[in-house]
Amino acid sequence: MASLDEVRQLKKEQIRSLTMCGHVGFESLPDQLVDRSIQQGFCFNILCVGETGIGKSTLINTLFNTNFEELESSHFCPCVRLRAQTYELQESNVRLKLTIVNTVGFGDQINKEESYRPIVDYIDDQFEAYLQEELKIKRALFNYHDSRIHVCLYFIAPTGHSLRTLDLLTMKSLDSKVNIIPLIAKADTISKSELQKFKMKLMSELVLNGVQIYQFPTDDDTTAKINGAMNGHLPFAVVGSMDEIQIGNKMVKARQYPWGIVQVENENHCDFVKLREMLICTNMEDLREQTHTRHYELYRRCKLEQMGFVDVGPENKPLSLQETYEAKRHEFYGERLRKEEEMKQMFVQRVKEKEAILKEAERELQAKFEHLKRIHQEERMKLEEKRRMLEEESIAFSKKKATCDLFQSQSFMASGSSIKKDKDRKKIDAATAFCDCLTAKERMRLCVTPPRKDLD
């Protein structure tokens, strides 16, 4: 960094001042800038932090003289939520894209320890989105809808005593991230003398606890005086109202009570006009600039350092962001390769195991199959045996039968009828006797019927 500074110094010395001998005409430059800004439009984001019912929406309506559509929030939210709404306002030729972020449910929970966290996270998210856009390779920054919070209006309840712990805690966590303007809400409930004391107490407490609230800039001559004066009036005691009451012959915004009318735009009654003057008319641009150059840069630096980027390398040579990025990338790449290897190994391992199990099962099945086959085979052989035996027997029987028939026919031929009869009878008896030898089963098989006695 030192060398960069030196280079810059050198460059400064080389610049000379030149006097011109005529009119060149570049005093129109600011006009060119303004024209371009008008074309682009302006963007402003306000965050309102305060308890439910303290008058945030009413004040915003009064500030911008418009009735934004805001629903009343309930008191029964389990946690603090942020609700953002964007509106497009136009005044003569100036287009303003206004985003109002409201905290819903702030201060309503019984345990308020984590109340500030959603707010801080929201602010960080907007910074993060911008950072992401800025770090992209193909980016469109001039087209980008800037959603970073430019100012935080913190509404303090008008107790008249001192700052509450919740307020202190929240403001302390927000002061390095956003420009805080503390306001005393519902200021019509405090009397003038109490107000003075209250303001002093609040400011001293803020200073004591090291809370950095937004200071109106006093470095430019045109606005230094007024800004300096306003700095002494912080926190502003404000009253908001969109109702119009007739006073004299004018309609003014006011709140009507039985005991009087509180005029919003009356400087004696409340500091609303001061707030509007400071917030919109004098310092809107400065608020945006502070957000971009201080708070955003701080966030960016912290975030990048967190990710491991440094400006100066190990040998004290200036490292560029890309170098570190490349180094990290290389590292991650190696890491990824390693992880891939691991997963591959694991996968291979699992596959092997599964394979082994399946093989085992296969083998078992095979063994069973063999066993069954063998049993089958044996049984088959047995049955074959039996069949063979039966066949043999049937062959033997048919042989016997054939001889019997032959014998019978022979005897019939040889002796006449009587002898035939006798022989027949003998044969028949023999046959019958033989048939009787056969079992019933075999008889059936051979389809032998007992010979009829009346064969003649």
Place this chain on the structure above:
Amino acid sequence: MDERRSLSPCSSRPSSPRTPPCEILGSVGIEAVLDQLRIKAMKTGFEFNIMVVGQSGLGKSTMVNTLFKSKVWQSSLPNLELPMPQTLELHSVTHVIEEKGLKLKLTVTDTPGFGDQINNDKCWDPILSYINQQYEQYLQEELLITRQRHIPDTRVHCCVYFVPPTGHCLRPLDIEFLRRLCRTVNVVPVIARADSLTIEERDAFRSRIQQNLKTHCIDVYPQKCFDEDVNDQLLNSKIREQIPFAVVGADREHLVNGRCVLGRKTKWGIIEVENMAHCEFLLLRDLLIRSHLQDLKDITHNVHYENYRVLRLNESHLLPRGPGWVNLAPASPGQLMSPGPGKVRKRANKDPREDEC
């Protein structure tokens, strides 16, 4: 690159969420933000970097002196003792000029020796590398962890190219140079030493040059693809009809009709620089300073610088990995000036003008 068409610097609508328009019931004071901008601008001041390119003797230094009505260069005549520069050198001078409370930091870069050698091959390389170097410097500053509040802007916002008044058409050197440069920086071509051409010759020369530019798809400033709305288009098309301006530069004053005017005195008359009938110097001055200065800066920042950045960031992971592989700080000239054939073809393919050629 076809992104160029959509990268218009002034549009803000596309990416924002859909917003309901609200009616303000009275005056709020939002207008005051314009004054705040003005005050801020006056405080920070402006920067403008201009580069003049052309052969020697075309009146570049005189032109710069005339533009800013001051002796930006100590002497416009070449020093006769020094030999002609053998190679192209770049001289940069920075001045702070003030007018009506407004400070302008002006940097003028001159290129003596351009196109003066026998062999002028690749004479645009040093110029391209200088321009890219400025982009690189800005990029490095932007990438630091702890950034400066206001990054010093040394990028060349405008390059004025002096075309010698031959009266015929653009020469090969001119065409080559313009082709390469119009993609990296805003180029405004001018016809130098226009007092050697008559009005008719001037007009003929101008139309021939315009034709040449169209044939070779050279997109000079103001580029058609960045015209925002109808007003811009009207204004810019008028300017485009008159490009290149025929200019004459002079830093001596003479008496004409009782008035003191800047001009060149010749035997046959006095050429008044600020007379529209004589030359178009006023148009050039108005373009560069009075009306389009902010636009030049915007296009440089939003288009040319972004293109360079994309190229650079994409390249970085293609760098060879060795012990010095993270060496991004001094970019080697060969890498950036003439991108390899693949890149040129790729860019040429994406160039929207190619369809028209």
